[in-house]
Amino acid sequence: MIDARGQSCPIPVVMVQEAVKKGNSPAELQVKVDAMVCVENITRYAASQGYAVTVDEADGEYTLTLKK
């Protein structure tokens, strides 16, 4: 689980990008963020890398699950 809560733009996307590169495009990734703008940015990036994204919200925090 990548914890990108509270990070400024575009650091959450950079963290996901790093994880995708290091894990050689892993089949599944989970990211936690706390702003809608991060959900949008990560979703756009994930889609460009061929991932489908599901979002769960709880108490103003979002858990994104990226799956190939």
Added chain:
Amino acid sequence: MSKRINPLVLIAGAVVGAAAVLLTALGNPANMGFCIACFVRDIAGATKLHTAAPVQYFRPEIVGLVLGSTVMALVSKEFKARAGSSPATRFVIGAFVMIGALVFLGCPLRMVIRMGGGDLNAFVGLAGFFLGILIGVFFLKKGFTLKRTYEVTKTEGFALPAVLALLFVIFLAAPSFFAFSESGPGSKYAPAALSLLVAMVVGALAQKSRLCMVGGMRDAVMFRDFNLLSGFGAIFAVVLLGNVVLSKFTGFSTLSQPISHSSELWNLLGMTLVGWGSVLLGGCPLRQLILAGEGNGDSAVTVLGMLVGAAFAHNFKLAGSADSVADGVYKVGGVAASGKIAVFIGFAVLLAISLLNSALLKKEAK
């Protein structure tokens, strides 16, 4: 790729461009319908933080942008009071971003508006802005972060919107408390109520669309994501079109451009400072106002840093001066020695902040 561009970004960009042309037609300075750096500087002048006579007016646009963002964030349940991501560092970066912008004579938003007005000096600024973004992106890739924010009490989130709203009410009720320019850019303004209203619409759209001048190029370089860059393009296209329609467009040139200088090295370096600093902050000056409106206390502190940076820029003669014509002789403006030194101090400060908050030095220490 088109699927990855949010139409709202294009709409927000087009509205910002149209608003800039409209506000200029109604009295704002030429090619300065909207400029975050210039307007924050004018507010610094109006509140007598500096005493440069030509740039003093309490610009309602700044108030409107922040409040428009607050209203939209509250309506869409995105208002969230948060803070704690290196506020003092952000204050310092905000101040130097402002100094860089005033050396060039405009924030990234005005740079695009100037480009649409045919000002070739702004294209030189764009090259510098892009260079600064590349430097910032390099450090982002090396793990740069100012660390995370945390949720804080609601009062923190409302601090800047409330202070600006209160000052604006005082400005309307008792304008004599504030300084007003009698000549120069500060003496040119659209009707206050209209400026506020237009800026609130722009602020709301910018909040919803995440419009950001630095974000466009940064995301294009880092992720091949052209979403925000489309807003940048829309502003340019609409401003250019608006100027042509209103017969204000006289072709592209570096000379005799409104509130602009043709000391190209300093146009370039000023905007390099702005681009680099804005990437470290996570957004351009416009975006900082919008984030402050959404309850981000760190962005509110950044805006205060910009305000102090603007005061310093005029108190210590760091800001650029525009090209002018005196007795029929064209005089190239530019930057005094103090401004040039300030830009280099800015680079040194940003380099130190970039190195100390990324993984570069940590690796060497191992």
